[in-house]
Amino acid sequence: MTNNSNQKTILLVDDDKDIVQTIQGNLVIDGYNVISAFTGQGGIAMAEKKNPDLVLLDLNLPDLDGVAVCKILRNKFNFPIIMLTARDGLSDKVLGLKTGADDYIVKPFDFLELSARITAIFNRIERTIVQSKQQFGDLEINFRTRQVLMNSSTIKLTKTEFGLLELFVTYPGKALTRKFIEKQIWPDSKLYSNSRALDVHIQRLRKKIKAKSDHPEYIVTIPGIGYRFNTENR
Amino acid sequence: MTNNSNQKTILLVDDDKDIVQTIQGNLVIDGYNVISAFTGQGGIAMAEKKNPDLVLLDLNLPDLDGVAVCKILRNKFNFPIIMLTARDGLSDKVLGLKTGADDYIVKPFDFLELSARITAIFNRIERTIVQSKQQFGDLEINFRTRQVLMNSSTIKLTKTEFGLLELFVTYPGKALTRKFIEKQIWPDSKLYSNSRALDVHIQRLRKKIKAKSDHPEYIVTIPGIGYRFNTENR
DNA sequence: TAAAAATGTAACGATATTGTTACATTAGAG
């Protein structure tokens, strides 16, 4: 029905048409969708139009300096950039990486190394994304999907309850004052200094957590101060 | 109130104590907290205990093969791994990267390059995390905070509406069938084949988007099929 | 073009979520 393929698009920017053809052919064999440009301007335009998953950028371009192109791309987009260049000097490499490139490969290179470095970057991104899950003892929180699991069974939290939990796990083990919590949960509301709303939401969250856990309190009360999220001994 | 320091910890695993000392000194100057181990076993133990932000792994270790250590670490942890080694062969590099390393540097190397590659990796991670924001024309979506901005002003979406928007931007420009959308939004519900709920939620989402935008429809109806999220010409 | 099918949309009741209140319980000060 919908195209669910995870095929990644790689933009290749190089003015040497032979090199483009060779690399493109190999990348296609690797399963990538490849688009190309022969100038810096063309590369930038193509990036804006196609929003590729990764860019291979030669530093020797006919119109613009490759480093300048890299800067522009890095400024506007988040995709990884690998520089391909004949410049082997240390200062070139360091400059390239400091400009925002994710990797720097010196020509001539073997395609197998390029391929391995591309997948290494994609794997790093994948691992980083998956890492948006956090585990606290028998509690598992997926911040991307907002799914909360306790002992592998789902806990349904309301928006406010999830906000509280998110706040607690951001400062595990730290005592958070009532005022601080209230400011985070209700940022533009009037001062809740005399409201009991926070107490009530804490109770509701505790009840839902406790219903699924055999552990004692995750949320510890500190009278006169506020609350603390207990992550020890789990 | 809470310790907000962003100092990163790097674990250096190498049996050459001179090299360890040199690299460690330079990394400390770069502002990192550095811990070290001289054996594979020691490195694994240290990683488990300290959960570093990055590991520098020499492939020549007295007890275990470096590639084996890398496999074990990659299996258990998400932190990036940079291999440091004298093995310059193509197959070594490719094997190293395929084993799960994020980068591979051949000894002898200049510290400046190592330093640049470390920050390149940290920057990639940072960008990937921040990338949980997406821009579509005048529409900006932060998937982490679930905040939606249109022309820089906030749109308040309900859970279902945000789910729809998230689904649409996952498949920009693609036609999504009603059945597909319904399965994604109400996964464990009965078949909504004859329900009009989807239509109603689409209208509500459209109204909220339109209220803030001067563009035509973002969500295009495809009669008989479903809907399509229009990302062109914005 | 006319009929049929699909979609748009306002309005309604059901349910979920929220913040307040009142009273019970607990912790800490003296």
Added chain:
DNA sequence: CTCTAATGTAACAATATCGTTACATTTTTA
């Protein structure tokens, strides 16, 4: 221990969200 302040918690009303329905409008089919 007693008193007081802080916190726990059930119940309630206000609001938000949801899915259905009925009817209007648009698109497709024939």
